[in-house]
Amino acid sequence: MGADFGVQLLQTILFGVMLGGVYALAAMGLALLFGVANLVNFAHGEYIMLAMYMAFVFSVTIFQDPVLTPLFNIPLFFAIGVITYLGIFKRLIKAPPLSQIAATVGVLVLLRNLALAIWAAEPKAPPYTVFATSFSIGPIIVPLDKLLAMAVSFVTLFLLNLFLERTRLGVAMRASADDVEAVSLMGVDTNRLFLLTTGISLALVGLSGSLIMTYQAVTPTSGLLFGLLTWAIVALAGLGTVKGILIASIIFGLADSLASGLWDPRGREIVLYGLFILILWVRPKGLFGRR
Amino acid sequence: MDALVLEGISKNFGALAALTNVNMRVQVGEVVGLIGPNGAGKTTLFNIVTGFTKPDRGRVKLFGEDVTGLQPHQIAARGVARTFQIVKPFFGMTVYETVLVGAYLREKDEDNARQRAEVAMKLTGVYHLRNRYARELNTPQLKLVELARSLATQPKLLMLDEIVAGLTPAEVDAMTALVKRIRDEMGVTVLLVEHVMRFVMNISDRVVVLNYGEVIAEGSPSEVSSNLKVIEAYLGGKSGS
Amino acid sequence: MKTYSALGAAIALAAVPFLVGLNEYYLFLVTLILLYTTIVVAWQLIGGYGGQLDLGAGAYHGLGAVVTGFLMVNYGVSGWVGLLVSGAAAAGVAFLIGYPSFRLGLKEVWYALSSLALVLILQKIFLLWTDVAGPLERYIPYAEFDPVFMRAGTKIFYYYITAALLASTFLIVSRIRRSKTGLYLISIRENEEAAEMLGVDVRRYKLQALMIYSFIAAVTGGIYASMVGFYHPTLFDSWISIQTATLAIVGGLGHLLGPPIVSIILLTVQEYLRITLGAVIIGLHQVIFGIILVVIIMFKPDGLGPLIDSLARRFPASVRR
Structure with missing residues (x-):
């Protein structure tokens, strides 16, 4: 009994870490846009939902295997980011938070119902990938597809970190997160900077949509779940670093996995959002006092 | 004391x-x-x-x-009132409403609060702006409104x-006279x-x-x-x- | 002038059931529209005046439905009593969540998110709490016409209850708007620090606004449950939260007439689209509804309130001439 529980616990923890690794990518997209462009995107979760649907569509039509869907999702969502920026976000950059929330809630309504109109309310899941096998380490089972999803996420975050620290553009982005005015005084075209930031933010979302599909099916209301979850991660991590986002994501991945595995899958949202509210109470300003 | x-x-x-x-x-x-x-x-x-x-x-x-x-x-x-280094106006309110917020601190009755607000606006010279919204005013005017709403709380x-x-020398002189009046007449x-x-x-x-x-x-x-x-x-x- | 428009509005509200030919289905729809409009009007207190973008409407509405329904089903308690009890329960929950939030300085996007999280948390709690709700719909005993129990076969009964609730909510909100409390709330929206320095107890007034609004939102939930005859955890509906806030913003934050007028018009449009298009493609009506919302918010960031003002100014003038 005790040994069984120990195995189950280890298994759940492993799942939690792998899940958190995937959440990190989705949350990074949000943190980037919020940090660099100071833009509150309430529809972030809806973009994740849309990315999951696109992963589903590509995997049943062109590829027959979800593993290749990022090849389409990443450029597609970069493009969606550019369009969203030019069409909506550009006007919102200097607007007060309330207007940003209002307008992006409008986008949320639009995307959620668009998904409902196209795909209806039933959950959609992609076909199994060729990697949907598993191996065991002692009594612990390691699913290969989920391990790969985490590895892809980690590699992407590592590359993003390099980009933010080593390239001119990345440095400008980080500087903008500290002080937008100083950056524009330095001669950086902030409009172009924010355009690229939105593109990268949503490209990350595109990839994360593909990866999250290895865990769960998508419905039009998935957007709300992932929206709140990514905001919760950003609230815990602050905008500081890729590392911070990663740690916070793993904490939420663990909470998610432990709640579903040891309590009741229907209770996971109580745990995740309860944790979120507690974090907000402890760190009400979020993000190391910004905003 | x-x-x-x-x-x-x-x-x-x-x-x-x-x-x-x-x-x-x-x-x-x-x-x-x-x-x-x-x-x-x-x-x-x-x-x-x-x-x-x-x-x-x-x-x-x-x-x-x-x-x-x-x-x-x-x-x-x-009994403490203060103005802020960078003005903190109530942009979506009229000057009258702004000053009334202050007046309600000590006047529970609406008519008395209105009287108190009007006194404060007249003293600071913003009474003629009373129906204008704060977002329509310039910085010197906003500073006077901020002073008016502070005075409406009847501070000690x-x-x-x-x-x-940021005020012109003439405005500085007017403010000097105003602060002296506030001290002398209102104690x-x-x-x-x-x-x-x-x-x-x-x-x-x-x-x-x-x-x-x-x-x-x-x-x-x-x-x-x-x-x-x-x-x-x-x-x-x-x-x- | 004011009394005339109030009288006109009252007559219009009273006449609606006859305008829809006493058709039960249409009566159900117009009652729904008025219920949701009531939440929008009450939301003005916390959102429009207090400036806190609350997305908890679905939580309080759901709480009203579940508590009122539970009392009616399990104890045969009159729905009227249920409305009061559930309103008090919602105000209690609002206090429990609002007190620490306001005390710890939660605001803007973080406040909005935490209130939205509340909706989903309560939904799951009641899904797991099978003694009170659980995954199955619970049916309220049927009565052909029992006004004391607050249950009737005809929707006209619920229509008039809702119309009365909307009218009284509007009166309460407009009264508060003109009072010291309303002025204080708006000063909080405009600048919290400045308001606090003028002696405004920011937390207390935010909490007051939140509790009154949550009480009214719960009452709408109780009426809803009694009208449809059952309750279920899905009545903790995040969509109601989002709809409420967007309609209030489109109507004009803090504008007295804009939000109810815009709500009634847009919700009617939404229902019309649903009837005509919903059968073709599920959700299409809400896509169009979403586009309408985004376009209005993008191009009229202050909402339609000012537009309504200028129309209202023009209208009586042309009549007088």
């Missing part, structure tokens, strides 16, 4: 010492000017008195009562944070933070000099302006302006 007493106030922001062991007194009926270079801790001191910032050490006493750690609205209820101690910054004690020397020296009974979070000198305006240490700290710090 002391309006305000600060005893050993210290405040650090991280490694930065904003205020170190500040002791200060403002007597009832006085006009006290608080000067010092940028970063000397003047606004921090205002924030501590009004309850926006908690001091690390030390006590704040208002009219003999220890008010350390009270919230700003509780400080306001004890009025704290002015750079009220004349309000005034503590002001200011960079404009002409204003401070003209209006203050006493001047306190802060530098790097410490009180380095105090006295009458003439004493202080002749104090070499002050000229070094203040004028030197402002690169000879």
Whole structure:
């Protein structure tokens, strides 16, 4: 009994870490846009939902295997980011938070119902990938597809970190997160900077949509779940670093996995959002006092 | 009788010492000017008195009562009003409504509150703007509205944070006359933070000099302006302006 | 002038059931529209005046439905009593969540998110709490016409209850708007620090606004449950939260007439689209609804309130001439 529980616990923890690794990518997209462009995107979760649907569509039509869907999702969502920026976000950059929330809630309504109109309310899941096998380490089972999803996420975050620290553009982005005015005084075209930031933010979302599909099916209301979850991660991590986002994501991945595995899958949202509210109470300003 | 007493106030922001062991007194009926270079801790001191910032050490006493750690609205209820260095207008409200918010602090009855608000608007010369929205006003007008709403709370101690910054010399003179009237006719004690020397020296009974979070000198305006240490700290710090 | 428009509005509200030919289905729809409009009007207190973008409407509405329904089903308690009890329960929950939130300085996007999280948390709690709700719909005993129990076969009964609730909510909100409390709330929305320095107890007034609004939102939930005859955890509906806030913003934050007028018009449009298009493609009506919302918010960031004002100014003038 005790040994069984120990195995189950280890298994759940492993799942939690792998899940958190995937959440990190989705949350990074949000943190980037919020940090660099100071833009509150309430529809972030809806973009994740849309990315999951696109992963589903590509995997049943062109590829027959979800593993290749990022090849389409990443450029597609970069493009969606550019369009969203030019069409909506550009006007919102200097607007007060309330207007940003209002307008992006409008986008949320639009995307959620668009998904409902196209795909209806039933959950959609992609076909199994060729990697949907598993191996065991002692009594612990390691699913290969989920391990790969985490590895892809980690590699992407590592590359993003390099980009933010080593390239001119990345440095400008980080500087903008500290002080937008100083950056524009330095001669950086902030409009172009924010355009690229939105593109990268949503490209990350595109990839994360593909990866999250290895865990769960998508419905039009998935957007709300992932929206709140990514905001919760950003609230815990602050905008500081890729590392911070990663740690916070793993904490939420663990909470998610432990709640579903040891309590009741229907209770996971109580745990995740309860944790979120507690974090907000402890760190009400979020993000190391910004905003 | 002391309006305000600060005893050993210290405040650090991280490694930065904003205020170190500040002791200060403002007597009832006085006009006290608080000067010092940028970063000397003047606004921090205002924030501590009004309850926006908690001091690390030390006590704040208002009219003999220890008010350390009270919230700003509780400080306001004890007779303190303040204006802000960067104006904080209610953009979506008319001037009348703005001043009425202040008046409601001591007048529970609406008619009395309206009368009180009108008195404050007339005194500060913004009565003709009463139906305009704050977002339509310029900065000097907004400063007067901020003063009007503060006066409408019927304060015993009025704290002015750079009220004349950015005003023309003529407007500074008008403000000088106005603050004198407020002190003389309403018996309000005034503590002001200011960079404009002409204003401070003209209006203050006493001047306190802060530098790097410490009180380095105090006295009458003439004493202080002749104090070499002050000229070094203040004028030197402002690169000879 | 004011009394005339009030009288006109009252007559219009009273006449609606006859305008839809006493058709039960249409009566159900117009009652729904008025219920949701009531939440929008009440939301003005916390959102429009207090400036806190609350997304908890679905939580309080759901709480009203579940508590009222539970009392009616399990104890045969009159729905009227249920409305009061559930309103008090919602105000209690609002206090429990609002007190720490306001005390710890939660605002803007973080406040909005935490209130939205509340909706989903309560939904799952009641899904797991099978003694009170659980995954199955619970049916309220049927009565052909029992006004004391607050249950009737005809929707006209619920229509008039809702119309009365909307009218009284509007009166309460407009009264508060003109009072010291309303002025204080708006000053909080405009600048919290400045308001606090003028002696406004920011937390207390935010909490007051939140509690009154949550009480009214719960009452709408109770009426809803009694009208449809059952309750279920899905009545903790995040969509109601989002709809409420967007309609209030489109109507004009803090505008007295804009939000109810815009709500009634847009919700009617939404229902019309649903009837005509919903059968073709599920959700299409809400896509169009979403586009309408985004376009209005993008191009009229202050909402339609000012537009309504200028129309209202023009209208009586042309009549007088």
